[in-house]
Amino acid sequence: MSELSGKVQTVLGLVDPDQLGRTMTHEHLTMSFGCGYFPPPSGDEAVAENPFQMQHMHWLRQNPYSCHENLLLQQETSAVRDELLAYRKAGGGTIVENTTVGIDRDLPTLKQHAKDTGVHVIAGAGYYVDSTHTEATKRMSVEKLTDTIVSEVLHGGDGTDIRCGVIGEIGTGWPITESEMKVLKATAHAQIQLGCPVIIHPGRNPEAPAEVLRILQEAGGDISKTVMSHLDRTIFDDGELLEFAKLGSYLEYDLFGTEMLNYHYNLEVDMPSDSQRVKALAFLVKEGYDDKIVVAHDIHTKSRLTKYGGHGYSHILNNIVPKMLMRGISQRQVDKILIDNPKHWLTFK
Numbered sequence: 001m002s003e004l005s006g007k008v009q010t011v012l013g014l015v016d017p018d019q020l021g022r023t024m025t026h027e028h029l030t031m032s033f034g035c036g037y038f039p040p041p042s043g044d045e046a047v048a049e050n051p052f053q054m055q056h057m058h059w060l061r062q063n064p065y066s067c068h069e070n071l072l073l074q075q076e077t078s079a080v081r082d083e084l085l086a087y088r089k090a091g092g093g094t095i096v097e098n099t100t101v102g103i104d105r106d107l108p109t110l111k112q113h114a115k116d117t118g119v120h121v122i123a124g125a126g127y128y129v130d131s132t133h134t135e136a137t138k139r140m141s142v143e144k145l146t147d148t149i150v151s152e153v154l155h156g157g158d159g160t161d162i163r164c165g166v167i168g169e170i171g172t173g174w175p176i177t178e179s180e181m182k183v184l185k186a187t188a189h190a191q192i193q194l195g196c197p198v199i200i201h202p203g204r205n206p207e208a209p210a211e212v213l214r215i216l217q218e219a220g221g222d223i224s225k226t227v228m229s230h231l232d233r234t235i236f237d238d239g240e241l242l243e244f245a246k247l248g249s250y251l252e253y254d255l256f257g258t259e260m261l262n263y264h265y266n267l268e269v270d271m272p273s274d275s276q277r278v279k280a281l282a283f284l285v286k287e288g289y290d291d292k293i294v295v296a297h298d299i300h301t302k303s304r305l306t307k308y309g310g311h312g313y314s315h316i317l318n319n320i321v322p323k324m325l326m327r328g329i330s331q332r333q334v335d336k337i338l339i340d341n342p343k344h345w346l347t348f349k
């Protein structure tokens with residue numbers, strides 16, 4: 001039995017799970033997303049260079065990845081701190097910060113945010129998608145990757161003593177590359193050692209989530225303590241969703257506040273609206289999965305901050321919860337989604 005057993009590890013240390021309160025399980029407070037840059041539509045180059053003007057804000061929300069500055073969330077420390085204070089005022093308690101190696105994780109800034117705002121912040125260990133893996137990372141064995149991830153939880157990451165409380169978001173594409181496969185196996189091996197929560201970023205294909213779980217399970221991972229992120233942009237068919245839900249992971253709808261006509265990373269995908277996301281949650285609740293659902297916004301660009309007219313980190317608490325209640329999800333079920341399910345997931349075995 002380790003000191004972690006029965007506890008949740010935040011950037012300020014171990015806390016009792018009952019202290020977490022309402023929790024957003026997939027957010028970013030400071031990161032850079034240059035790896036996600038997507039060229040602007042032809043003729044929009046000038047707008048893309050300086051879109052932070054009122055007349056261009058719709059363009060920016062529809063083309064968030066086509067403006068380099070919009071991908072530098074780490075420049076907005078003060079705005080994010082104000083957002084976290086508003087999140088607490090809205091009844092929020094905890095943020096799981098999913099920034100991992102490759103998208104500029106900044107553990108000291110996360111620790112300062114937790115100190116300044118009183119919001120519990122849980123940092124993520126591990127690696128993002130293949131395109132952000134360095135050559136040195138790609139040369140590492142599964143054993144070395146495992147040791148690195150375990151050390152980020154037990155001792156601290158990036159040369160600091162600030163410890164991670166979750167493995168992830170572990171990034172994978174579609175198809176899953178050899179380097180991502182190694183990281184997934186290392187994630188499972190680390191989870192066996194630590195009894196910790198895991199969260200995955202699946203590729204943008206309906207088959208990707210189940211394939212990731214297969215790899216994790218084959219390597220000994222605990223699917224019941226694993227969150228599959230971004231289901232809102234990955235699985236759309238009710239039958240396929242139920243088949244995936246039966247595998248036993250947590251089911252995360254984490255792009256609340258994102259509504260765009262063209263999803264540039266995969267034009268076959270019609271990004272759902274928040275109303276459609278709530279409808280999907282109501283369907284899963286009706287099918288008996290209310291104890292496996294978790295939610296978030298996955299804020300990872302400047303334009304989603306309230307400073308720029310965005311919805312901010314309090315959008316679910318202020319706007320989506322009333323909609324969930326309106327669509328037949330009971331208060332008890334809402335509390336499971338926001339409080340109980342994150343608590344059970346985040347508590348070390």
Ligand SMILES: CCC(=O)NCCS(=O)(=O)O
Nearest residue numbers: 103201230233265298300
């Ligand atoms: C690091 C931010 C991130 O990966 N967000 C997910 C975007 S999407 O793949 O769901 O479009």
